[in-house]
Amino acid sequence: MHYTFEQYQQSADCIRQKIGSFTPKVAMILGSGLGYMGDIVENAIAVPYGEIPHFKASTAPGHKGRLVFGTLEGVPVAVMQGRMHHYEGYSYEEVAYAVRVLRLLGCDTLIVTNAAGCVNMNWKAGDLMLITDQIKIFMESPLRGENLPEFGVRFPDASHLYTPALQEVARKTAKELRIPLKEGVYMYFPGPQYETPAEVRFARIAGADAVGMSTAPEVIVAGHCGMRVLGFTLLSNMAAGILNQPLSEQEVLDAAEACKDKFSRLVLACLKELG
Ligand code: HPA
Numbered sequence: 001m002h003y004t005f006e007q008y009q010q011s012a013d014c015i016r017q018k019i020g021s022f023t024p025k026v027a028m029i030l031g032s033g034l035g036y037m038g039d040i041v042e043n044a045i046a047v048p049y050g051e052i053p054h055f056k057a058s059t060a061p062g063h064k065g066r067l068v069f070g071t072l073e074g075v076p077v078a079v080m081q082g083r084m085h086h087y088e089g090y091s092y093e094e095v096a097y098a099v100r101v102l103r104l105l106g107c108d109t110l111i112v113t114n115a116a117g118c119v120n121m122n123w124k125a126g127d128l129m130l131i132t133d134q135i136k137i138f139m140e141s142p143l144r145g146e147n148l149p150e151f152g153v154r155f156p157d158a159s160h161l162y163t164p165a166l167q168e169v170a171r172k173t174a175k176e177l178r179i180p181l182k183e184g185v186y187m188y189f190p191g192p193q194y195e196t197p198a199e200v201r202f203a204r205i206a207g208a209d210a211v212g213m214s215t216a217p218e219v220i221v222a223g224h225c226g227m228r229v230l231g232f233t234l235l236s237n238m239a240a241g242i243l244n245q246p247l248s249e250q251e252v253l254d255a256a257e258a259c260k261d262k263f264s265r266l267v268l269a270c271l272k273e274l275g
Contacts (some may be wrong), residue, residue: 002145003093007054011097012104014052019045019069019105024078026274027099027107027227029218031083031114033234033256034264038081041070049082052101056084056094067098073268075275078102085214087192092142096221100151103225109166109274110222112231113267115252116186116212117195117239119204123182125238126259128266130170130183131162131231135208136216139190143224152224161223166230166274173269179262184209186233188216197241211239230270234259 022045030037038046048066049055057065064081071077084095099110118125147154167183174181187208189195195203195211203211210233222229236255240247 003054003097005148005150008100008104010053011055011101015047015067015101015105018047022069023076023106024069024102025076025107026078026109026111026271027102028077028079028111029083029113030079030081031214032236032252033115033260034113034267035064035081036260037072037264037267038064038066038068038079041068041072041077041079044068044070054097056090056097073272073275075271077271078105078107083214083218086139086190086217087213092140092217093145095217096142099218099221099227100225103151103222103227107227109228109230110218111267111271112215112218112229113263114212114215114233115236115256116210116233117200117237117247118209118235118242119187119200119211119239120182120184120209121242123209123235125235125255127182127235128179128259128263129210129233129235130167130174130181131186131215131233132167132183133162133185134216134219135185135187135206136220139188142217142221152226156224158220158223161219161229162231163228166228169273170230170232170270173273174266177265177269179266181266182209186210186212186215186231189213194247195240200239200241203239210235230274232263232267234263
């Protein structure tokens with residue numbers, strides 16, 4: 001099934017009725033560990049996904065399933081507390097549905113964060129990475145199907161999915177805060193099983209620095225509809241096969257908790273610069 005432009009509009013209209021004249025500028029999709037930022041939004045209006053027509057529920061652990069509108073660092077934002085993943089059973093179009101709705105509501109910028117496995121052997125678990133590019137091969141595109149020209153062109157350029165000027169803001173901000181920030185390529189794997197060691201070696205040869213199960217579909221859709229994108233990865237664990245130990249969700253959640261403070265300081269400081 002493919003969504004029509006009218007369906008995106010219906011979702012946006014429903015939200016507009018709840019948020020009145022408030023116009024969000026920056027959309028934020030926050031992964032493991034940073035979802036709490038939705039709770040610190042000022043003058044918040046929370047809209048559960050279940051109340052929005054055509055929205056899907058998020059079933060991933062630690063993901064709340066609501067949109068929070070309000071201000072953060074003085075910037076009007078829409079925070080997605082809980083994102084959809086392909087491994088939950090959703091199509092890529094469904095995974096990225098909210099991005100287009102937020103675009104219709106006025107967001108011109110998207111900040112995405114995630115937790116991912118570290119492929120780069122020179123780095124360690126707990127490091128933060130600025131995403132400079134992504135690899136999403138093998139899987140179909142969220143843009144597959146009839147193109148909706150209201151959002152963008154049939155064959156969108158993907159040379160700069162992660163906006164160079166925003167990357168520069170992140171580098172400068174990290175330096176000012178003295179938060180070490182790696183930069184590299186995020187490679188998408190659909191999960192829900194973690195990668196095999198052979199897949200991780202493949203990812204490294206392919207040019208990836210991190211492997212994860214989110215973000216890439218939403219960023220493709222954001223690029224298509226002309227949004228600026230800034231992305232960060234928390235390298236929550238060394239990817240499979242690097243250390244002689246199995247991967248677990250608990251390890252990811254523990255790392256997210258341990259890095260929450262530096263990660264949120266960086267994201268909030270960047271947000272302030274974008275406002
Ligand atoms: N692989 C994929 N997704 C992840 C990982 C990983 O190692 N860690 C956190 N999310």
